[in-house]
Amino acid sequence: MSLRTVLQLVVHGEATSRADIARRTGLARSTVSQQVELLIGSGLVEEVVTSASVRGRPPRLLRVRAAAGLLVAVDVDVPATRVAVADLAGNTLAVGVVDRPVDDGPEAVLAGVVDQVRRSVAGLDAPLLQVVVGLPGPVDFVHGYAVRPPIMPGWDGHPVGERLRAALGVPVLVDNDVNLMAVGEADVAGVDPPLLFVRIGAGIGSGLVTGPFQVHRGADGAAGDIGHVRTSARSEVLCRCGKTGCLEATASLRAIAADLGIPEVRGADREHGQRTLAARVAAGDPVAVHRIRQAAAEIGDVVAGLVHFFNPRTLVLGGALSSLRDEVLAGVRASVYENALPLATRKLVITTSQLDGEAVLRGAVALAVQEVFSPDGLSGLLARGGGRVSPGS
Ligand SMILES: [Zn+2]
DSSP: OOHHHHHHHHHTTSOOSHHHHHHHHOOOHHHHHHHHHHHHHTTSEEEEEOSOOOSSSOOEEEEEOGGGOEEEEEEEOSSOEEEEEEETTOOEEEEEEEOOOGGGOHHHHHHHHHHHHHHHHHTSSSOEEEEEEEESSOEETTTTEESSOTTOTTOBTOOHHHHHHHHHOSOEEEEEHHHHHHHIIIIISOOOSSEEEEEESSSEEEEEEEETTEEOOTTTSOTTOGGGOBOSTTTTOBOTTSOBSBHHHHHSHHHHHHHTTOOSOBTTBTTHHHHHHHHHHHTTOHHHHHHHHHHHHHHHHHHHHHHHHHOOSEEEEESSOHHHHHHHHHHHHHHHHHHSOHHHHSSOEEEEOSSGGGHHHHHHHHHHHHHHTSHHHHHHHHHHSTTSOOTTO
């Protein structure tokens, strides 16, 4: 019986006491105590005395020591990149901003990320164990880079995972940001899977979570990229991807703002277009409201097809500024209920994101915790455990 098995029971909450471990593993109490002492000595596990004493000795609770390691979540977004540091319990300790737009290219943005990570973890007395990065484009999850991302000039094939791994010396996962948002809603906010997350912003994308931490990425990582599905409406409109009639080219907030003559960026304000559009909708401008409803119906048509195909329990809409969200939600909801079959919509919950602007970072931290506590991660953790214990002991 390996030390890893005992750690695994504690990590996943399957055993919270020495007696639990003995029961679950069939090991003698003395052996269990020895193993637990080793884990406590390594700093990975702590034993706390709980106040809920019934009689006799107060019960002692085994749990992972949250301060035993650090996780970093990186949200590379169009206007800037955010970097969060969290403990092993997934609590965010600090969030920093790398003030560089994605247009500056991977060299500049990633150098800023490395700087920010080093600064953030410098004062914290624990080893960095895992980094998870979200990118706003199609991502090859296995190799850790973006593939032909329409809004990330210079990032195509740039080895983001490899670069950060080399600079920071820890494992790095790179994922599409909407996948991380979906993980955040399902595994942090506790929304029921199967969960389909649809992000409507400057672009349009989706992520599908089928169970706990089970993201459907597809064979190459391209699953969920619905922004470039061709819609029948206004099929002559040219998209940023080079095709015409993409959903994103007609129904994204960027497309709507452009239609209404609102500039996307003004000075340093990179969300000027969305903000102005939201203000017009909030003020009841009939042209803006009409255009938003039209876009929501187009998005709803595509999403209704996905609802047929995946039969999600929950459809979560995110990305849009809150004042636009009610209009978008109403439009998508109407279109999905009108177009999808009753069996697929009978118990379907359609809602807006609970985590909102924090969804990428929260999802990335959750995925990092999951990765650190995976069988491979636990072996690495024991090997690092101050050199005091080895995975096989
Ligand atoms: Zn396109």
